[in-house]
Structure formats: C-alpha cells, structure tokens
Amino acid sequence: MATKKMTPMERMSAVLNKRQPDRVPFLITSREFGIRYSGHKHHEAYKNPQLYIESQLKILEDFETDGVWDIWCTPAVDAALGAKMEFPDDDPPWIHEPVIKERSDLAKLKPVDPLTNGYMPYLLDVVRGLKKAVGPDVPVIAWASPPFRTGCMIRGNTTLYLDIYDDPIFVKDLMEFTLANCTAYGKALIDAGADIITTSNPVANYECISLDAFKEFAHPYSVRMFKALKAHGAMGINFHTCGNWDDRYDLCVEGVDMLHCDKVDLADFCPKYAKDVVIMGNVRSVDNVLRGTPESVRREAIECIKKGAPSMRYVMSNDCAVPRDSNPANVMAMRDVVREFGDYPLNF
C-alpha cells in the first residue's frame, strides 16, 4: 500500500512510467472554464499573463488537479505564419482566414521564430509564469499543434482536403514545413518550462480522412514531431483524440505517452491500450459536465474510474475541454469521486 502522499508531479510520473501512483491522477482541460471560474473573460487571458496564471492556480487549488494548462489550443504558430486569428470576446481564438491562397504561396512563407513572432512569445511567458508559480512538484501542460492541423489552418481545411487529390506532393511539402515550425514551437514550450506537451488533431480523425490518407499525410509527421519533443526533454506527450479514431488507435499511440480520449468505452479501451499509453478521460463534457447535475457527473465519474483505474494507467478527466459555463459543482463532483474512490490499492 502506498503510504506517502505523492506530489502531482510524482503521481503523473508514476502513471507515465508504469508505476502505481498513490491515487488516480485528476486533470481537467480547464482553459475557458478556469478563466470564467476566476471571474474573467477569455480575451483578457491574451492581454495579461498573470490573470491567466492565477486562474490556473485557482483551479489547481480548488479542484486539486495534478497539473496546470497553458492557454490550450491557441493556434499561435498558424497565426505567426500569417493566417488571420480572431479573438472572440469570451471564447477561444480561431483562424479565420488561411494564408496559403495558392499552392505557390508556400514557398513565400518564412519559418517562425517562437521567441519573437506573433503570440508565441506571450504564450511562452504564460508557460514560464506557470512553471515559476507551481514549481517542480506540479506538471505544466502546454499545447502544440501537430503538423497536419496547422497545415489545415494555414491552407484552409476544405482546400487542403482537395489538395490531397489534386497535388499530394504539395501536401507533403506543406507537412514538412509545418512539422519544422510546430516542432520549433514545441521545443520553445519545453525550454520555457512545459513538462508535458499536449496536442490534438480533430481534422485527421476517422470522421474526416481515410486511414490511407492519415498514414500518408498526417501520422508520420506527428510521430516525428512527438519524438523530437521527447528527445528535447518532454516528460510526456498527451494526445487528445477529438472525435472518432476507431480505425487508427493502433497507430496513434505511436510516439505518444497519454491519450485523452472521447467516444470510447474505457472498459474495452483501457485493457487494450494501457500497456502502451496512459488513458485520460472521459466524463462527457457537454452532455454531462455542462448540462448535467453533480449527481449525474458523479455517476459517470464512478463508472469511468471503475473501468479505468484498475489499469493503474488512468487519469480521471472529462472527454474534452470543460465547457466555459459548466457548474463548478459538477467539476467538483469529479474531484470528489477521485477523493473517494481513487486511492490505490483500489477499494470500490
């Protein structure tokens, strides 16, 4: 029986390295929820790094999570390459206009410098501030876009999907370019203090492109990026699947240490993949954390922990970002389930 209470870093390190933690770790992708919970609006997080850092510290303290997150999913590399990013008042920014209008435009793009271009220096400041605030005992988790996603953002999703048929060589040239830029930013995040790099690729799932296209245009570039970031010192790579990946999970565990999954049954998924990766998830974010009650979230969280925790490679979490307007009591219900049932050895 584990007797000493682990720090969040020790706990995450244990599950990543196939050792038994003292209890099931708990992480929530808390960007917009955290900002709202702290009484602010999303756009303010891009003007005052301290405001965002404080929102994460409040989440860490109140919900007893095992890590803090940077301003997750900000398409900073894409914007630095020239794509137009818009900032809604109280929602995450989004690329509104791609930069590669003609395929020949790719040759005109210059590689980004994460330390000086666009919003990347700001986001790096946020990561430095988070690491300074939480110290070595708490992991800082920072988001870097994978090459295919950034390719879609700077070219436009629809256009890139057509390029796959019209000019596959161009797509591969684009992926090499985005690979270099996304990797450079990922390394800068690690240099700034990120412990775990998290990523997501909703435009490359089973609902979007074929397995053949995934193997040719998305997966190899992601793996090269993940390996480069691990070699640069990341303690883990977390991959948020986002959507249906049923026909490609066997591939997408390659180069990855954690899968933050949705739309899977943990009862089947954990026994199959826990030997390869830590599995994080998957209390339904919208249908339950946002729209449910503390009781309904508690019921689902108990189901998740019963299915996931016996693998000893499970992290309690929601299935996507915690929606901004979620009732904090619903999120607290997940924490309470971890408190009540999460200690190893398990005793449900």
Next chain:
Amino acid sequence: MAALKHLADLVETGKNQEVPAAVDAALKTGMPPYDVLINGLQAGLAVVGERFKRQAAFIPEVLISARAMKAGVDVLKPLLVKANNKPTGVCVLGTVQGDLHDIGQNLVGIMLESAGFVVHNCGVNVRPEAFLAKVKEVNADLVGMSALLATTMMNHKTTIQYFADNGYRDKVRFMSGGAPVSPEFAQEIGADGYASNALAAIELAKKLTQSGWNGNFINGDEVGAHMAA
C-alpha cells in the same frame, strides 16, 4: 444510358475537368437537363454519399465529387432555369453568433447544393437578426445552424427565439448541428431536426421540406441509418 452512367462515374471519381463535356454530350442526345442532373450528376454523388455513410469514403472524397458535380451543374443551371425546374428547397446556413468555425457547415452547404437545394451561406458569427434578414430576402424554407463550441451552441436557441419573437418561427424549419450539439439538445431548444454530419443533413433537409412532414422533430442520423439499412 451510357452517357449518364459515364457522367455518374466522372462525378463519383471526382473528374471535374471532364464533366462539362460529358454533360454536353448527354444533352446532345436529346435528354432533358433535369434528367442529366438527377440520373447523371446526382446519381454519381449518391454513390459517394452512401460510401460516406458507411465510412468507406471521407471528406476529401466527398469534396472532389461535389466539385465535379458543381462543374456539371454550372453547365445545366441556365437550362434548368429556362425549363422552370424548381429547387428542392432554399436554405440559409450559418455558424451562430460568437462562433468562427465553419468546416462542417461548408460541407453541409456543398452537399445541399449538390442535392438540389439553393444555399445561402451566411458564414460564421451570424447574429439572429442576420439569419432572419437573409431568410426574408431569399424566402428560405430552411435555416441550418452550426456551432463547434459548447458556449456558442446556446445561440441556436437564441436564434430560434429571435424568429419566434418576430413572428417568423413558423415560416421556416430549423436544422441544428455541430460537434457539441446532440439530438436531445436540438429538440430541447425547439429545432425541427438534428444532423451530425453533412449526409444526414441532406436527408434531414429533404424530410423537412416535404409537404408531408408532420411537424415532429427529426433526427437526421436516424433517417440516414434507416435508408442505409
């Protein structure tokens, strides 16, 4: 007929540059433009649509077929207007206020056009009053609303309510979709139907514009599943 089969094959395989000549060839046999549209162009896209439902084709495959279909529709359009063939329906599409995501919505627009609807895509961050103004301008039958964010999906409800407040709710049918939207949510906010993907949206749009629709909520995914079965 061989000309129609050839045309359907070209659409199915996305050979957009060869489609206009194949349409001309079919017309030269004396076939009515509407038959060329339905039994040539739409028949080809329908094959890809069925594959998409079975997840044997994906967004790129649908896009190249839809592009090929559009190349043919561009040739036929003046002839169809001359022959007074009416569109299946008129749809105003948009991502609701506060949301800037449009990939799914664009795909729905492409597919609806391919299915014979006239589509007016208002783009992203569409305010309720902009939806209503466009509906009035083009005399639309349908409004398709999309959202990717759990926050902005609440503006599906706001939009429907705005139409109700302005006495226009009963003049159009609302389709609700987007990643965080569930059939239960769509029904709860008073939409007429829900679809999780572009193909289901087409089945839903067809159902909602049929004269026999009884006013009950329709889950477009179930319509598609039924048809596939």
